[in-house]
Amino acid sequence: MTDPTDPAESRPRTEPVAGRAPTIYDVARAAGVAPSTVSRAFARPGRINADTAERIRRVASALGYRANPSARALPTGRTSMLALVVADVANPFYSDIIRGVQVAATAAGYTMLLTDAEQSAAGEREVLDRAVSSADGVVLATSGISGAALRVIAGQRPVVVLNRAVPGVPCVVSDDPRGMRQAVAHLAGLGHRRITYLAGPQASWADGVRWDALVEAVRERGLDACRSGPYPPTVDGGAAAAPELAGRPTTAVIAYNDLMAIGLIRALAARGARLPEEVSVVGFDGILAAGLVTPALTTVAAPLRAMGRTAVGTLLDLVHGAPPAAGPPVRLPPELVVRASTARPGRSRPAWATASVPTSAGTG
Amino acid sequence: MTDPTDPAESRPRTEPVAGRAPTIYDVARAAGVAPSTVSRAFARPGRINADTAERIRRVASALGYRANPSARALPTGRTSMLALVVADVANPFYSDIIRGVQVAATAAGYTMLLTDAEQSAAGEREVLDRAVSSADGVVLATSGISGAALRVIAGQRPVVVLNRAVPGVPCVVSDDPRGMRQAVAHLAGLGHRRITYLAGPQASWADGVRWDALVEAVRERGLDACRSGPYPPTVDGGAAAAPELAGRPTTAVIAYNDLMAIGLIRALAARGARLPEEVSVVGFDGILAAGLVTPALTTVAAPLRAMGRTAVGTLLDLVHGAPPAAGPPVRLPPELVVRASTARPGRSRPAWATASVPTSAGTG
DNA sequence: GGTGCCCTGGCAAGCGGTTGCCAGACGGTG
DNA sequence: CACCGTCTGGCAACCGCTTGCCAGGGCACC
Numbered sequence: 001m002t003d004p005t006d007p008a009e010s011r012p013r014t015e016p017v018a019g020r021a022p023t024i025y026d027v028a029r030a031a032g033v034a035p036s037t038v039s040r041a042f043a044r045p046g047r048i049n050a051d052t053a054e055r056i057r058r059v060a061s062a063l064g065y066r067a068n069p070s071a072r073a074l075p076t077g078r079t080s081m082l083a084l085v086v087a088d089v090a091n092p093f094y095s096d097i098i099r100g101v102q103v104a105a106t107a108a109g110y111t112m113l114l115t116d117a118e119q120s121a122a123g124e125r126e127v128l129d130r131a132v133s134s135a136d137g138v139v140l141a142t143s144g145i146s147g148a149a150l151r152v153i154a155g156q157r158p159v160v161v162l163n164r165a166v167p168g169v170p171c172v173v174s175d176d177p178r179g180m181r182q183a184v185a186h187l188a189g190l191g192h193r194r195i196t197y198l199a200g201p202q203a204s205w206a207d208g209v210r211w212d213a214l215v216e217a218v219r220e221r222g223l224d225a226c227r228s229g230p231y232p233p234t235v236d237g238g239a240a241a242a243p244e245l246a247g248r249p250t251t252a253v254i255a256y257n258d259l260m261a262i263g264l265i266r267a268l269a270a271r272g273a274r275l276p277e278e279v280s281v282v283g284f285d286g287i288l289a290a291g292l293v294t295p296a297l298t299t300v301a302a303p304l305r306a307m308g309r310t311a312v313g314t315l316l317d318l319v320h321g322a323p324p325a326a327g328p329p330v331r332l333p334p335e336l337v338v339r340a341s342t343a344r345p346g347r348s349r350p351a352w353a354t355a356s357v358p359t360s361a362g363t364g
Numbered sequence: 365m366t367d368p369t370d371p372a373e374s375r376p377r378t379e380p381v382a383g384r385a386p387t388i389y390d391v392a393r394a395a396g397v398a399p400s401t402v403s404r405a406f407a408r409p410g411r412i413n414a415d416t417a418e419r420i421r422r423v424a425s426a427l428g429y430r431a432n433p434s435a436r437a438l439p440t441g442r443t444s445m446l447a448l449v450v451a452d453v454a455n456p457f458y459s460d461i462i463r464g465v466q467v468a469a470t471a472a473g474y475t476m477l478l479t480d481a482e483q484s485a486a487g488e489r490e491v492l493d494r495a496v497s498s499a500d501g502v503v504l505a506t507s508g509i510s511g512a513a514l515r516v517i518a519g520q521r522p523v524v525v526l527n528r529a530v531p532g533v534p535c536v537v538s539d540d541p542r543g544m545r546q547a548v549a550h551l552a553g554l555g556h557r558r559i560t561y562l563a564g565p566q567a568s569w570a571d572g573v574r575w576d577a578l579v580e581a582v583r584e585r586g587l588d589a590c591r592s593g594p595y596p597p598t599v600d601g602g603a604a605a606a607p608e609l610a611g612r613p614t615t616a617v618i619a620y621n622d623l624m625a626i627g628l629i630r631a632l633a634a635r636g637a638r639l640p641e642e643v644s645v646v647g648f649d650g651i652l653a654a655g656l657v658t659p660a661l662t663t664v665a666a667p668l669r670a671m672g673r674t675a676v677g678t679l680l681d682l683v684h685g686a687p688p689a690a691g692p693p694v695r696l697p698p699e700l701v702v703r704a705s706t707a708r709p710g711r712s713r714p715a716w717a718t719a720s721v722p723t724s725a726g727t728g
Numbered sequence: 729g730g731t732g733c734c735c736t737g738g739c740a741a742g743c744g745g746t747t748g749c750c751a752g753a754c755g756g757t758g
Numbered sequence: 759c760a761c762c763g764t765c766t767g768g769c770a771a772c773c774g775c776t777t778g779c780c781a782g783g784g785c786a787c788c
Contacts, residue, residue, distance in 0.1 A: 021520070023774055034738045039775060049736060066520075069498040070437035071774035075743045079434060081477075081498075090463040092456060092652060099454040102480050111495050113445075114478040116466050131475050134433040134445075156385070235656065262656050269658070288456060292599065292626050294633070294658035387744055398768045403746060413766060435744035439773045 022063045031059040042067065078319075082312065083113040083135035083157075085128065087142035092287040093257065093304075097141055097162065100308020108316055110136070117142040125149065132157055137315040139308075143204045158318035160311045164205040170318065171329035172311045176206060176284075179300035179334035180213035181220075183254055183282045186298070186336060188221050190344050192252040192280060198241050198264060199229030200256030207256055210284065214254060226250065231260060238263025242271060251279060251345035258283035258290040258299055265293060265341060280342040286335075295340035303332045386427045395423040406431065442683075446676065447477040447499035447521075449492065451506040456651040457621065457668075461505055461526065464672020472680055474500070481506040489513065496521055501679040503672075507568045522682035524675045528569040534682065535693035536675045540570060540648075543664035543698035544577035545584075547618055547646045550662070550700060552585050554708050556616040556644060562605050562628060563593030564620030571620055574648065578618060590614065595624060602627025606635060615643060615709035622647035622654040622663055629657060629705060644706040650699075659704035667696045 024038040031038065033056065040047045041056040048056075073079040082105045086094045098114065105112045115131040132138055132153050140150065141162035153159055154169055161171045187195060197214050200207045211227060218225040228244055231237035238260030245253065245264070255261035261283030269275060275295050283290055286301025310330060318324065388402040395402065397420065404411045405420040412420075437443040446469045450458045462478065469476045479495040496502055496517050504514065505526035517523055518533055525535045551559060561578050564571045575591060582589040592608055595601035602624030609617065609628070619625035625647030633639060639659050647654055650665025674694060682688065 025774080035775080036739075036777075037737055039777085040737085043776075047736085052736080066493060066497050068438075068774055069494070070434045070443060071743095072776080073434035073743090074432075074438055074745090074774080075776045077743080080494075089466050090459045090652075092459065095454045095456065095459060098478070099452075099480075102453050102478065106480070106491050111491075111498065112478055114462070114466065114476055116463075116470070127470050127475075129430060130433070130444075133430050134475065266656070266658075288454075289653040289656050292630070292653050292657050294630075389744080399745080400747075400769075401767055403744095404767085407746075411766085416766080432744055435773095436746080437773090438744080438775090439746045441773080 021068070022060075022065045023068070024065070027056065027060045027063055027065050030063060031056045078136055079134055080110050081113050081135045082110045082315065083115060083131045083138045085115045085117050085131070085138060085140050085142055085145070087117055087145075089114065089116050092259075092289060093285050094141065095288070096304035097308045100305035101139055101312055102308075103305070104309040104312035108312065110312075110316075117145050128153065137319045139311045139315055141311075143201075143206065158315055160315040160318070162307060162311050165329045170314050170324070172307050172314065173329045173331055174302035174307065174334045175331035176209045176300075176334070177213035177216065178331075179284070179302070179336065180210060180254070181217045182334075182336040183298075183300050184214065184217040184221065184223070186338060186342065187252045187254075187280060187282065188223060190252075190280065190342060192223070192345050194224040194226070194250050195252045195254055196245060196248060196250040197225060197227045197229075198231065198238065198245075198253055198255040198260055199227055200231065200233040200237075200260065202230050204233070204256075206284075210254075210256060229256075231256075233257050233260060235259050235263035235266070238265075239267035242267035245279075246271070252282070252342070253279060254282045254284075256284060258285045258287045258297060261297055261299070261341075262289060262293050265295070265297065276341050276343040277346045280345070282342060286337060290337075291339065298339045298342040299337050300334050301337045302334045306332050385432070386424075386429045387432070388429070391420065391424045391427055391429050394427060395420045442500050443498055444474050445477050445499045446474045446679065447479060447495045447502045449479045449481050449495070449502060449504050449506055449509070451481055451509075453478065453480050456623075456653060457649050458505065459652070460668035461672045464669035465503055465676055466672075467669070468673040468676035472676065474676075474680075481509050492517065501683045503675045503679055505675075507565075507570065522679055524679040524682070526671055526675050529693045534678050534688065536671050536678065537693045537695055538666035538671065538698045539695035540573045540664075540698070541577035541580065542695075543648070543666070543700065544574060544618070545581045546698075546700040547662075547664050548578065548581040548585065548587070550702060550706065551616045551618075551644060551646065552587060554616075554644065554706060556587070556709050558588040558590070558614050559616045559618055560609060560612055560614040561589060561591045561593075562595065562602065562609075562617055562619040562624055563591055564595065564597040564601075564624065566594050568597070568620075570648075574618075574620060593620075595620075597621050597624055599623050599627035599630070602629075603631035606631035609643075610635070616646070616706070617643060618646045618648075620648060622649045622651045622661060625661055625663070625705075626653060626657050629659070629661065640705050640707040641710050644709070646706060650701060654701075655703065662703045662706040663701050664698050665701045666698045670696050 024035045027038045028035040033052065037048060038056055041053040084098065084101045088094065102112050113131050113135050115127060117128060128149065135157065137158040138153055139160050139162055143164055150166065159169055161169050163173055165171045165173055184195065195214065195218060197211055199211060214225050228241055231241050233256055238255060241264055253264060255264060261281050265275060265281050268279060273279060281297065283297045283299035286299050290297040290299045310332060388399045392399040392402045397416065401412060402420055405417040448462065448465045452458065466476050477495050477499050479491060481492060492513065499521065501522040502517055503524050503526055507528055514530065523533055525533050527537055529535045529537055548559065559578065559582060561575055563575065578589050592605055595605050597620055602619060605628055617628060619628060625645050629639060629645050632643060637643060645661065647661045647663035650663050654661040654663045674696060
């Protein structure tokens with residue numbers, strides 16, 4: 001095939017694998033010990049004489065031996081795999097969570113299994129089950145999953161829920177009330193008196209938390225809050241809110257998430273609004289794109305990687321037999337990232353609010 | 365705990381699991397058949413009498429039986445898992461690839477294992493090995509992986525390489541030359557005569573392909589091409605190119621990827637350039653953020669999901685014993701998405717090119 | 729010198745499925 | 759009625775690794 005003298009092609013294995021992958025039996029035979037000794041040489045460091053272990057290890061690597069994960073999982077019941085279930089793999093919100101989970105899992109010697117929960121309505125249950133049943137534990141980062149499905153999963157494996165508080169299940173969430181207070185403080189400091197919340201899906205746990213937190217934060221400072229929506233938690237959803245917002249006496253909008261905030265910004269700009277002079281917009285989550293749009297979005301950045309990391313840590317404690325510890329959710333502090341989408345409010349009723357777009361009388 | 369009369373809480377299982385998860389032995393006993401019959405009832409549809417199979421299935425579901433994946437994998441050697449190895453999970457470029465692979469894998473009854481290849485320089489080999497050895501096949505979507513590592517992996521599992529052409533290994537790539545021709549045609553149509561390529565990492569296979577394709581496409585039309593870089597394939601990398609580009613007589617830039625294009629756009633705008641009147645910018649890849657920046661980025665969108673899907677299809681053929689078919693890579697057509705970042709070139713030397721920024725005489 | 733403990737390594741019984749082979753039942757043929 | 763093929767279901771031998779238990783050797787201590 002290739003030039004046999006090519007140094008890059010020289011076999012790294014002294015003993016070419018004959019047929020199938022070598023097993024502990026092959027190693028045992030080659031090293032002149034029993035298979036159980038080989039097994040222990042890898043699994044129980046101190047259990048075997050150091051010299052013997054070293055010899056075995058050498059022989060094993062010469063043979064190119066790799067433990068068969070399935071065979072190891074069978075007697076022990078541990079697969080060294082963690083399942084991460086997200087609502088939508090392609091949603092940028094999950095990118096950093098995936099990253100955090102991945103890094104933490106790897107560091108702990110686990111492999112990550114990734115599953116989309118809502119991609120296929122039909123086989124979802126089935127898919128989930130398969131992923132879950134081959135993992136030692138599950139990190140659930142999906143708002144849409146039903147309580148029933150969650151209970152089923154929690155019944156078979158250690159589970160940590162990310163980004164939602166579920167009673168009786170360990171949870172890791174961003175401290176949204178805190179983030180909201182920061183956002184409101186920021187807007188108040190700029191001089192805004194009335195803040196509109198651009199609501200996401202009502203089914204979302206975080207949506208309720210954020211709205212409540214806004215109401216509370218606004219009350220503390222004697223400001224006003226009002227709510228618009230719900231809209232889909234997407235760019236288009238945010239854009240769809242522009243006409244309705246135009247009819248409202250508000251100078252500042254806090255959106256359910258960055259995607260909506262971005263959609264809103266773009267739609268307002270398209271209507272001729274000057275941003276951020278006429279409207280300040282704040283997002284939630286801190287996705288990559290938030291820093292790239294114009295004006296760059298001020299956002300309450302959730303500590304996504306830390307959340308992933310923490311979730312894995314908690315999960316591994318559970319896997320290793322820690323008590324379920326059904327306390328309150330672990331709250332990680334978000335960080336308000338101030339960018340260009342927020343500024344002092346303009347004096348007068350902005351032009352865009354009454355622009356030529358034929359807006360129907362605001363619904364909702 | 366909860367109200368026992370709550371219908372949602374009624375036990376779905378007639379036989380509560382006693383201790384551990386039920387096995388085929390439990391099902392066999394309950395159904396009055398042999399374990400092998402239970403196994404066949406699930407694995408060999410026609411092999412068992414239809415009535416018997418139905419009864420077994422009923423009993424199994426009543427018991428809440430789920431096959432143990434490890435136990436199944438041990439004798440068959442098939443884990444029903446596919447590994448996807450990417451360079452950086454959080455890079456938006458991979459989002460849609462992950463999505464495509466995930467969907468295709470799920471549809472085929474496989475579970476997806478996700479691994480970051482370059483996150484940890486140290487244990488990388490180890491991590492990779494573990495992921496790979498518990499999957500039936502591997503989709504490699506990482507430009508940085510060494511040829512040696514690739515060969516090692518290819519030696520143990522069916523492998524499909526995504527987004528790079530490697531001789532002797534089945535590959536799925538975007539048809540960059542075609543995309544480049546479209547981009548050049550678009551720019552030429554707008555009246556641009558000289559196109560600058562903003563180069564990404566030299567180690568990247570795609571970078572070479574894109575540059576060569578640009579040279580070729582430009583030659584066909586009698587235009588000029590020049591090259592700037594290399595720069596890191598990131599937003600900052602693209603931004604870093606702005607000063608150098610300012611010194612060049614070019615009205616159009618095609619960047620190695622969208623992130624760089626976005627960085628460039630932002631940096632140029634920050635220097636006071638009016639876009640797209642003064643410079644047209646085209647990206648590659650078609651990531652989400654490309655459509656969100658201002659001006660929205662014209663880009664050669666790779667068919668990322670289709671690539672993921674195709675890679676999985678090819679891989680599964682291999683897994684199911686198809687011949688390696690070491691032909692040329694499968695090329696999937698990208699699509700030029702025309703947005704606002706490209707326009708007719710301005711008449712005169714743009715102001716920003718000689719702006720107040722103290723540019724050193726262009727290097728490279 | 730005897731006793732008991734520790735260290736080391738081997739034996740063998742699983743873990744939960746899969747599957748080749750066999751045997752009994754049954755029905756159709758000659 | 760004997761014979762044979764097909765259909766069903768059971769038996770048992772794996773797949774590769776883990777681990778409880780045991781045994782022999784070496785050593786220390788009494």
